[in-house]
Each structure stands twice: as C-alpha cells, then as structure tokens.
Amino acid sequence: MFGDLERPPLDEKFLRGRLVRPGSLWTQVDVLTETPSTNAVVAAAAASGAPEGLVVTAEYQSSGRGRLGRTWTTPPRSALLTSVLLRPATVPAVRWPWLGLLVPLAVASAVRRVAEIPAQVKWPNDVLVEDRKLAGILLERVDGPAVIVGMGLNVTLRADERPHAAATSLALEGAATTDRATVLAATLRELATRYQEWVDADGDPAVVLPDYQELSATFGRRVRVELPDGRFLEGTASGLDTDGRLVLDTADGPRPLAAGDVTHLRVSE
Numbered sequence: 001m002f003g004d005l006e007r008p009p010l011d012e013k014f015l016r017g018r019l020v021r022p023g024s025l026w027t028q029v030d031v032l033t034e035t036p037s038t039n040a041v042v043a044a045a046a047a048s049g050a051p052e053g054l055v056v057t058a059e060y061q062s063s064g065r066g067r068l069g070r071t072w073t074t075p076p077r078s079a080l081l082t083s084v085l086l087r088p089a090t091v092p093a094v095r096w097p098w099l100g101l102l103v104p105l106a107v108a109s110a111v112r113r114v115a116e117i118p119a120q121v122k123w124p125n126d127v128l129v130e131d132r133k134l135a136g137i138l139l140e141r142v143d144g145p146a147v148i149v150g151m152g153l154n155v156t157l158r159a160d161e162r163p164h165a166a167a168t169s170l171a172l173e174g175a176a177t178t179d180r181a182t183v184l185a186a187t188l189r190e191l192a193t194r195y196q197e198w199v200d201a202d203g204d205p206a207v208v209l210p211d212y213q214e215l216s217a218t219f220g221r222r223v224r225v226e227l228p229d230g231r232f233l234e235g236t237a238s239g240l241d242t243d244g245r246l247v248l249d250t251a252d253g254p255r256p257l258a259a260g261d262v263t264h265l266r267v268s269e
Helices: 014-021 038-047 094-112 180-200 211-213
Strands: 029-033 054-060 079-086 118-124 126-129 132-142 146-154 222-226 233-242 246-250 253-257 264-267
Touching: 014 029, 014 054, 014 180, 029 222, 038 054, 038 079, 038 132, 038 146, 038 180, 079 180, 094 118, 094 126, 094 180, 094 211, 118 211, 126 253, 146 180, 211 233
Parallel strands: 029 054
Antiparallel strands: 054 079, 079 146, 118 126, 126 132, 132 146, 222 233, 222 264, 233 246, 246 253
C-alpha cells in the first residue's frame, strides 16, 4: 500500500528541524504511518495535558473526518493529513470562531507562496483553486480550553483518484513543488505567524479580515445555502460580521450565518 515511488514518505527529521526551534509555536512533530484520525490522536494528547504546539501528521487516515461528520479519505502519501493542538486561552471565547477563518487563510497563503498557484478561501473552511477543492479544515474545541485543528491538503492526488469532479491537488494544478515536507513546513510556519499575531491582538478580527477578504472565493458572489433542516437560502455573500458569520444578502434582507448553521454552500452564478 505504501510502495508508490512517486510518493516518498514524509521526512520527520526534516520537519522537526524546520519547525521545532526555541521560541517556535511548534513543540513536537510526529509522523505516523497510519492512524484512524490525526484529530483523535491530538485529542487524546490534549486530554492528557499536552502543551500547545503538538503536530501530528499521517501518511494515511482510515477514518478521516471533515465538517458535519463527512469522510475524508485519500490514497497513502498523496496528501498532507495533519492536526495541531492550540490553546488560545488569553483570547476571549467570543472571538474563537475567527480561528476557523485564520487557519484556511494561512493554508491558502502558504500554498500561494511555496506552490505558486492562486489558492483562495471558501467560507467557512475550504481552500480552493478556481472553485476546485484543494484542502479542507476541521476545528474541534476540547476541554482545556483547547482547539484541535485538522487540515487535509491534496498534494499528488491524481485525476482518477479524485473523490469527486470538483476536487483537485497541487500536482493537478501544476504547482511549483509537490514535496509534501516543504509544503507542510511552509504551511505550519505561516499558521504559527498568523496565530501568534491573532493571540497577541486578543483575537481581534482586524488581524484576519483584510487578508481573508482579499483571498475570498465567496464574497460578492451569488450563493445557494443548504440549512440543516433541508431548507435553502439564496443571495449574495456580502462579507463577515463581527462574529465571523457570513452575511448573506437575501430578498428578505441580510441574514448572518454561522458555520454550524450551514450544511452546504455552493456558488449559484
């Protein structure tokens, strides 16, 4: 299962050398051959009192999860399947939802820089390339208080391996690099920088919003939103409110939507 020569294993020593340094957010980097879920591994560590900065990445996940319990499965070594532990204890709880926007922004920014492709963010938690899904993000709050950030980024996924036609990968987009260790190191450094700025600003949305607006693939577009009860809303995604909720301009007026209020969001243009 792991014998594909075009998909070499992650270099744990390289990653630790790049990321675990004095003053760095990242305190430990573990590379697993296989696990049901990296989020579950980090959750267990968090429950045992692990400090902020733990990084767990896996070559293969047998039971990876996305938003709303959706599955996330990719061929071994074709993606970056990574979870990290954050403890933004000094940030007021009301501002924690902005972390769910900061993370995809960091992923998109790192991909733009190191892979040289025009990645964008789709509210609430995806990274796209021209409306094709490159990465998904899952955040889970746990006792501590703490947040587990799960990231799945397709790197060498081939066309015949895509779970659906709208999926893509760095390789399919002609990225400047598909070296997973290089991309992961760049992504975690970007996340560390943006996260520290956000924490230092007590979670001020102004740290996130300008860059998020610039890279948004959602704002200004007509969208169709499916709600958990099966109803649909249509309108123009005009921006975010102070709580990080998407503001949908509908025929009945503005409607703020939190990530938990939405089952699917699709562009209807």
